[in-house]
Amino acid sequence: MENERKLTIARAMAEAMAQEMRLDPTVFVMGEDIAELGGVFGNTRGLLDEFGKERVRDTPISETGFIGAAVGAAQDGMRPVVELMFVDFFGVCFDAIYNLMAKNTYFSGGNFKVPMVLMTSTGGGYSDAGQHSQCLYGSFAHLPGMKVVSPSNAYDAKGLMTAALRDDNPVIYMFHKGLQGMGWLGTEAGANVHVPEESYEIEIGKAAIARQGSDVTIVSIAMGVHNALKAASVLEADGISAEVVDLRSLVPLDRETVRASVGKTGRLIVVDEDYHSYGVSGEIIATVCETGVSGLKAPPRRIAYPDVPIPFARVMEQHCLPNPDKIVAAAREMCRVAVPA
Amino acid sequence: MENERKLTIARAMAEAMAQEMRLDPTVFVMGEDIAELGGVFGNTRGLLDEFGKERVRDTPISETGFIGAAVGAAQDGMRPVVELMFVDFFGVCFDAIYNLMAKNTYFSGGNFKVPMVLMTSTGGGYSDAGQHSQCLYGSFAHLPGMKVVSPSNAYDAKGLMTAALRDDNPVIYMFHKGLQGMGWLGTEAGANVHVPEESYEIEIGKAAIARQGSDVTIVSIAMGVHNALKAASVLEADGISAEVVDLRSLVPLDRETVRASVGKTGRLIVVDEDYHSYGVSGEIIATVCETGVSGLKAPPRRIAYPDVPIPFARVMEQHCLPNPDKIVAAAREMCRVAVPA
Amino acid sequence: MQPTKAELGWMYRTMVISRRFENAIEKIYMEGKSPVFNMADGPIPGEMHLSDGQEPVAVGVCAHLKPEDIVTATHRPHHQAIAKGVDLKKMAAEIFGKASGLSGGRGGHMHLFDADVNFACSGIIAQGMGPAAGGALSRKLQGKPGVAVSFIGEGAANQGAFHETMNLAALWKLPMICVIEDNAWGISVAKSAATSVQKNHVRAASYGIPGHYISDNDPWKIYEVAGEAIERARAGEGPTLIEIETYRLAGHFMGDAEGYRPEGEKDDLFARDPIPAMRQRLLDEATFNAADLDQMESEAQSGVDEAIQFARESADPAPEDALTAVFA
């Protein structure tokens, strides 16, 4: 591709922030190690140099304090971007997130706006054990008042960040460590794609068809999309045509795109790196089934993280994670069944 | 009924605690206003008088501190019962709950046990607004390592509490304010039932068939069970026979009972006072659909709290809450449909 | 720093408005709730935390604040809202859950939000602190004037958010003041049963900032100490922690039987009711004469009556409006 400009998600995020910060003086960034270090996951690199210490602020390890502060600043006309370094840390500050950030617009009948972005890293696969490897998509998406997005590639990462920064509502921006493009975490090559230099938005709440297909729909988000795409390639050789839906946003959830795809294929597999029960996978299956089950050619399936804390040992963690093989196996089983199960 | 001994859930809970405290010196109770006041919701009344200040301790408003302390005490051979006054407050202390209490057994490979009960009030309906009316069933049930129960009546309340106190694992015990039997909160009369004086356990993880039926299965928990039972009575007059499943426990989830019931009726309605998306209702629908959709006579339905913060004004809150009318309407629609939708 | 006569007049009148407002609310709250007291019933359902007796804190602090300044309040916010200048009619309507309320009935008494005077609440203990610090930071970043005051109870000073926010505010020298209303109780738990120090102002040492304790619920003293702290904050010298001894004349919330109070405590508190005490001192010092004060009181009462009437007469929200205003 001519003029190709492949970026990592980390760089795409930083670029979107920098572009908005140039345009809008109310945008500023706060979090642990986001200034001098540029973020543990690289997504604020370069911002300190360009925008200085006032607008790019390292914080104490006081998530309740500084996320609460972001809410207050947002209500006062600023557009803060705060980083919760690992999503796993939400337990120390969730009141500020779900009871203040997410609800103050409603509590004020819309008189206060809370335009802020909370960016946070998700995901495992590199043996960081049970307090540093979770996705917790469902934990955030379940509670009203906040939008929740997660990109699978750098193009979406930039566009979603720009849209989040311009949104008058709080947006949880979840970036998967395994897609971040930080070598030390390994990285999914498919996440590094061409990113236009100029600013653009990806509409929050619109899923993407990452791959067209006709036999089975695989719905996922972030890392799961890459697993699904890999599975789809393998399935192609079997003569099974898989459509891959990249949700990109959990709130709002693009139920129409999911239903339309399953309406076409008649089969649904949800791939979710978050815990199995009471989360994303159940919601997607319910979304499809509650509008009709007669078109389904097989019962829907989910490949999710089992309901166990995330183990450290590589063999154990890899056993639990969704992967292309598991998806391929499920799709083969489902497509072998000719009549509804 | 001869020798009937109707108790409120509040009294049933207190009785179970008192009986275990007599038997087991390691059981003790901590929380805000649980000693002198007997708990804002009455469930620790009488304990201070019988067991004294060491074993029945009021705490500062420091949920992270005292729930964390309960974890440490449980690991050291005690069986703490802690109260989180309203489940809505979980945001200030969820790390202690989901990252310590729920995971330390796993992190230690089973060498540390964390036998503790975290009891917490849920539910609205009395205009306590968005930070004091939530259920958050899904938020707790989604995360691994803790059992989650919620009784719909005093008999179950006592048996589940006794079982929780004897369990070697952390148990989240959610009691619905509208069932608690505190007059000042109003109360569902159906929750006050006969409770035997002697100690007994209700197995955690077993649902109950609260009412037998053949046309439609209504699955719920806590307050939702009463709404379902009321709807079932109305439906009976229509000639629609509703089976009501009281889950009683969300973790472990008795998927077999749910599936067996829907297998029999062919129709499923989930009633959930928690938020609609990414929660209990989706999980129950997925549980049924993933094992087979061909037996379904209609698409499964859910009557859940919409994805909005809980409003204060009575008319608004009541508009959002599940109620018998909504269930009846859904059941009628589903049962009118003769062939799969 | 001493209050001017005009300020004293404003302080007294505002205290009276607050008290009369609460008296009215208290009465209406009980409508429909007898013979059986059920919170869900009546024109004002839900929890009701009155602030009778705590008015000096609100007026002594807010006397120094302009509409542009920020206040975050708690589950017990009426006196603070009134002193900060929140529209009394819309506030009353909100407490009644009416469409004309501050937020159309979505928030209710624990969630009073008025963007016009930068007033916000949280019903979760100590969780107004972060937003106050953030408001203060916003002013610093924007180079706009304004301080932020976070009111909390003495029980809240044992919550993590207190510590994290005080450290942040001190570290960044934010124009913020934390005002602790020490009413001796957190629901049924006495301060001494919850707090490892006798007075919370000593906790200022943890942040290298000034800390003050004011005893006796004294409006003059509160005015003075708060004024100095706010001046300091406006001058860019950073936050201050102030703890004020005040009196909770009512129960924690309405319906509270208050069995935990020691014998005689309530009588003792009523004897020290700050409103008659302030009236007396204003007369003793001849700041105002009885006629002046009577007039203030009757003006206060009319304002309250109007607000209550407005609330009563306003329409309920449309039920389905519950689904709106989740997002901006």
Add this chain to the structure above:
Amino acid sequence: MQPTKAELGWMYRTMVISRRFENAIEKIYMEGKSPVFNMADGPIPGEMHLSDGQEPVAVGVCAHLKPEDIVTATHRPHHQAIAKGVDLKKMAAEIFGKASGLSGGRGGHMHLFDADVNFACSGIIAQGMGPAAGGALSRKLQGKPGVAVSFIGEGAANQGAFHETMNLAALWKLPMICVIEDNAWGISVAKSAATSVQKNHVRAASYGIPGHYISDNDPWKIYEVAGEAIERARAGEGPTLIEIETYRLAGHFMGDAEGYRPEGEKDDLFARDPIPAMRQRLLDEATFNAADLDQMESEAQSGVDEAIQFARESADPAPEDALTAVFA
């Protein structure tokens, strides 16, 4: 309170074990991680937080502890675990993620749990504090001996859990000690950029308990101050807060480029490496001669070699064992 010769020997040997253990881990950690450094690779994957330089804190405190006493540690727990007597073989095996590890490979280096010596960790900042207080409460309630020590970093003292737990421990006079390892950094953020006071021991005033600061990473001084605090706790006189200046000789975690360190800081720290310094003083004061110390060092090395060999040779867990031990 001064360490006996035997205690000094134990302290020195334990510091050397800790250091040699980390040296070994450091080397093995890099296996499979070059030329491309990817945390996921090699025999020890995941994050790795070394404690080189912080050994004096661990030994000075743990010299006073018995197996029955409780320790909660952090994301940087090796030195503390070793000083508390956690089984070195099982600990090494855990860090390798082996079936023979403390928890069969489920926890890894940030989640070392050894019930035999009452040792637990949390990788979430300051979250070991509550459990330490609870352990202390348990002993009080059961009338059993034992104190609880919670080790945290200086960055953790700005987390809400610190405040809530200190208040609780002081209020209930629990036999607990909070030891802050002030290594001047929280990842890349300097203490002065995060903490509004210079030294955290002043925060003891917020809880009405004793607070001590120890400079220079001095094992003798740490032994003395910790010993007095632990004695106090055992005597039922309540908690103490101790902050100790120590040195983080390594990066925050392995792979950290440490670009944020001021020029020369590392050299300066290495020049003050506490292990050679202690060796020198032991020689200077003729507590031990060089041969004694050499022998301790070689014993330490053999112990470490054995543990590492045990870990290397142990089997991986069965993958499906991931699904076990969620519930007791």
